Amino acid sequence: MSPTRLGQNQYGKAETRVVRVTREGRTHHIKDLNVSVALSGAMDEVHYSGSNVGVLPTDTTKNTVFAFAQQYGIASAEQFGILLARHFVTSQDSIGRARIRIEEYAWERLTEQHSFVRKGQETRTAEVTYDGAGWQVVSGLKDLVVMNSTDSEFWGFVKDRYTTLRETRDRVLATEVSARWRFNWTRDEDPAPQWDESYAQARRHLLEAFAGTYSLSLQQTLYAMGERVVEHRPEIDEVRLSLPNKHHFPVDLEPFGLKNDTPDSAVYFAADRPYGLIEGTVLREGAEPRIPVTD
Known part of the structure; x- marks a missing residue:
């Protein structure tokens, strides 16, 4: 019998930079996020034997961030995190908990249309955690x-x-x-x-x-x-x-x-x-x- 056992663990793709430009004619709107995904659940076997049967590739989580940004838009950092967390937990039997951390970088308009300057005052943050039963949102x-x-x-x-x-x-x-x-x-x-x-x-x-x-x-x-x-x-x-x-x-x-x-x-x-x-x-x-x- 091994003298060790697996403790708390998680995996995912960190710091996926996604910028969504929404165009209303010549007037554009920008959402600029840095998204980190951490997933946990029934992951013992991959650590013990290397079996990837229950592992959703981290590259897939990155692609999901981009796809969701295009498909659903980014209403807010929190709402985007909720969409992602719900998707990962409900779409994969092996995933029981998802934590999404987001940093949002603000842009200020230089013109009424499509010229911007990056704001430098602060970075907005959001962390969304979902376990299939309840939410914890920390902004x-x-x-x-x-x-x-x-x-x-x-x-x-x-x-x-x-x-x-x-x-x-x-x-x-x-x-x-x-x-x-x-x-x-x-x-x-x-x-x-x-x-x-x-x-x-x-x-x-x-x-x-x-x-x-x-x-x-x-x-x-x-x-x-x-x-x-x-x-x-x-x-x-x-x-x-x-x-x-x-x-x-x-x-x-x-x-x-x-x-x-x-x-x-x-x-x-x-x-x-x-x-x-x-x-x-x-x-x-x-x-x-x-x-x-x-x-």
């Missing part, structure tokens, strides 16, 4: 850089023999927001959220909470951001945030005979690394955490 965004040039303090922290950081009552607070939020929609028979509207509003509440919170710590700001989304969006039960602290340190200009703290200006060094990383989850009362802490 989000990443790479959204924000800054408050004041209304942030940091003091009263623990100090030991290695502490050199000075307390401050006025600092720059900047971060690169990575946020994921889980919908409480799990069943086909229930009305699905309006995915695009929900994304726009969740993003708005994240930004308004960041801008409107007088911050004594980045942890406080994190909680305020997640709390605002949960309070204002009833379709969302959980928000997980990862906020790297993009440190801005005042530059010492005294060696040059300059004072770097005047009423009308200040100069900072924007540090690249190392950086503080603040992470946390905000839950609706009674909800259980389901978004994984790490990928």
Whole structure:
């Protein structure tokens, strides 16, 4: 008898880039996605003996992404993920669970017709998981850089023999927001959220909470951001945030005979690394955490 056994496993095609151009005469619309498919189910035999009887080739999953984009269009990242996940689970007996991860890249019109420029603010994300009985949809965004040039303090922290950081009552607070939020929609028979509207509003509440919170710590700001989304969006039960602290340190200009703290200006060094990383989850009362802490 072997001393080992197979644990959790999955397979699929990662990062299929698909761009769908919808033409309404001379006016065009663009959907630009990066789609990753992960499938799991009755896959023991292929690992133990190499038998591919139950294996849908990863190349087929790639082709399905392209075919579905043409056949059904891309209404939203979430809806496209739902179509794909349902197809893989219901069309193959060996597949019991499908997880679709999507990044969406936004384009902004340069003209009213067919000229665009790639937006650079953030990347929209979506993760759809289906097991044949229920859904889990987690949307989000990443790479959204924000800054408050004041209304942030940091003091009263623990100090030991290695502490050199000075307390401050006025600092720059900047971060690169990575946020994921889980919908409480799990069943086909229930009305699905309006995915695009929900994304726009969740993003708005994240930004308004960041801008409107007088911050004594980045942890406080994190909680305020997640709390605002949960309070204002009833379709969302959980928000997980990862906020790297993009440190801005005042530059010492005294060696040059300059004072770097005047009423009308200040100069900072924007540090690249190392950086503080603040992470946390905000839950609706009674909800259980389901978004994984790490990928």
